[in-house]
Amino acid sequence: MKPDKKPFLDFNLLKRIIRLADPYKLVFYSAICFSIVFALLSVGRPLLIIYTVDHLAVNKNFDLDKLKLATYWMIGILVVEGVLRYFFNYITAWLGQNIVKDMRVKVYNHIIHSRLKYFDNTPIGTSTTRTITDIEAINDTFSEGLISILADVLTIVAVVGAMLYVNWKVALASLLILPALLWFTRWFQEGVKRSFQEERIQIARLNAFLQERITGMRIIQIFNVEEKEKKKFVEINAALRNANISGIWYFSLFFPAVEVCLAIAIGCMVWMASNQILSGVAFNQNPLDLKGVGIISGFILLINMLFRPLRFIADKVNVIQRGIVASERVFKLLDKDEFIPNHGKFVPEKVNGKISFENVWFAYSNDDYVLKNISFELNAGETLAIVGATGSGKTSTISILGRFYDINKGSIKIDGTDIREYELSALRSKMSAVLQDVFLFAGSVYENITLRNESISHEEVMRAAQLVGAHHFISKLPGGYNYLVMERGATLSMGQRQLISFVRALVYNPSILILDEATSSIDTESEELIQHAIETLVKGRTSIVIAHRLSTVKNAHKIMVLDKGEVKEFGTHDELLAINGLYRRLYDMQFMKEHKEVV
Secondary structure, three states: OOOOOOOOOOHHHHHHHHHHHHHHHHHHHHHHHHHHHHHHHHHHHHHHHHHHHHHHOOOOOOOHHHHHHHHHHHHHHHHHHHHHHHHHHHHHHHHHHHHHHHHHHHHHHHHHEEEHHHHHOOOOOHHHHHHHHHHHHHHHHHHHHHHHHHHHHHHHHHHHHHHHHHHHHHHHHHHHOOOHHHHHHHHHHHHHHHHHHHHHHHHHHHHHHHHHHHHHHHHHHHHOOOOHHHHHHHHHHHHHHHHHHHHHHHHHHHHHHHHHHHHHHHHHHHHHHHHHHHOOHHHHHHHHHHHHHHHHHHHHHHHHHHHHHHHHHHHHHHHHHHHHHHHHHEEOOOOOOOEEEOOOOOOOOOOOOEEEEEEEEEEOOOEEEEEEEEEEEEOOOOEEEEOOOOOOHHHHHHHHHHOOOOOOOEEEOOEEEHHHHHHHHHHOOOOOEEEEOOOOOOOOOOHHHHHHOOOOOOHHHHHHHHHOOOOHHOOOOOHHHHHOOOOOOOOOOOOOOOOOHHHHHOOOOOEEEEEEEEOOOOHHHHHHHHHHHHHHHHHOEEEEEOOOOEEEEEOOOOOEEEOOOEEEEEEHHHHHHHHHHHHHHHHHHHHHHHHHHHH
16 A cells, blocks of 8 residues: 655645644744744854954964953853753653643544444554554654754754855855755655655554454464464564665665765865965955954854754654654544534433334445334333344444434434434433443443442442342452453453443433343353343333343333344234244244253
């Protein structure tokens, strides 16, 4: 995958990066002021050296006091430069770090509020790269790029001006090589920019690959595919290495070339200055009243001061380019409208839980509908069981109820109000869910249940745990509710993780409860333990239950049978058995399977 051909510097992106410093304008402008002072101070020492050598040191009327004074001035300039350099480096680094902090918060806030479709299409490693690595490159743009380049450019202008002021002929001779150096610098920057673009792509690939493989390490080891995955990693890692080596190749050519140009510039300067001295050209016509001996040493210092920022400007421009490439990816993420529209204003204190679907059509992409013309009504406090084959649309039905995805056509109402009229957080706060794929965060059992909601007391957590039968095993863990769960709950069994997620759903006291295969990972003994708790819990709450085990939905008030996204049957358990249709066939197949397992 080759990076797109783009302008040398995208000034629109650069302006947007600079606007990130708006909250810190005082610091930003202070750094610019320091840059101007540096430029003025930078030429002070060379001019003093030229003046001291030609006007004082070789003067027949040697004045020791004036020589001491000139020396004190040089020391003073060095001290002031050093102090200002300290503050300059500190405030530019401070500015970059604060911008990084703000950007990471902004990107993370954008990610956590994105619709689930974003996560369906974006590898986790890519989001991690945007939040950490790419934003760090933006920090370098401020701390090592923009303001430093401004200081260097002003220094170059000051040095060139001083050289022309001292002796314009010697100055022009010294600058003869400059056009070639500028052309070579431009070539270097364009080449390195391409390598940086490729490097960004390969870093994102590597992060995404590692995150996915580490998460799925159990599958890799179970199916003994470690060597195949290693080969894939070696391939991606080699691509990243090649991108980095490409940049190193440009650097290895550029810096020796600069040194050659510096030597040529000094040679031209010495030749011109020597010719003028030998031919008897009077230097004393210069405003500094120079005699000629000190001009060579002074110009050598000026030329070195000219080439030093030229050498590092190329590197710093590449830092800016790296920041621009990274910022483009970050801004693309921030500019994407990946949010569920939250224009609703309805924030009820209480929700009864009456649910109605009216001619609902839904597709994850384009017109490939996974739900087609779904209509049903569920009264407050009733339980609806949704059954059907894999891929029939069961999970999609509950996903659109909480507006994790928006429907394409039709309407969904809760208590007679369209869910799009609810304020989004108010809508979701009235619901709790237990999903088949249980996710636990690194932290204590208590934190995983409350999700750090300080309004939920320890007593409420224990009461909910007792209700679902989880208190017994939690209390036996080292530390009980303070037991530290490892990432993704790796130190707990699947059944234990499921029970904890069940407590997490109940402790929020929802008006609408969703159980998506909530008992699928729990053994028979545990299922029997919590079945009574479930039946007790759903009383007074509107509940939607998705289960492959039809024995768990017998007592539901209503059962909806889905097939290929359409409602095929709707009614009670007995009514659907009497129809002798799809539900009956599913029930008989499962009953026979369970009977064989018992036998």
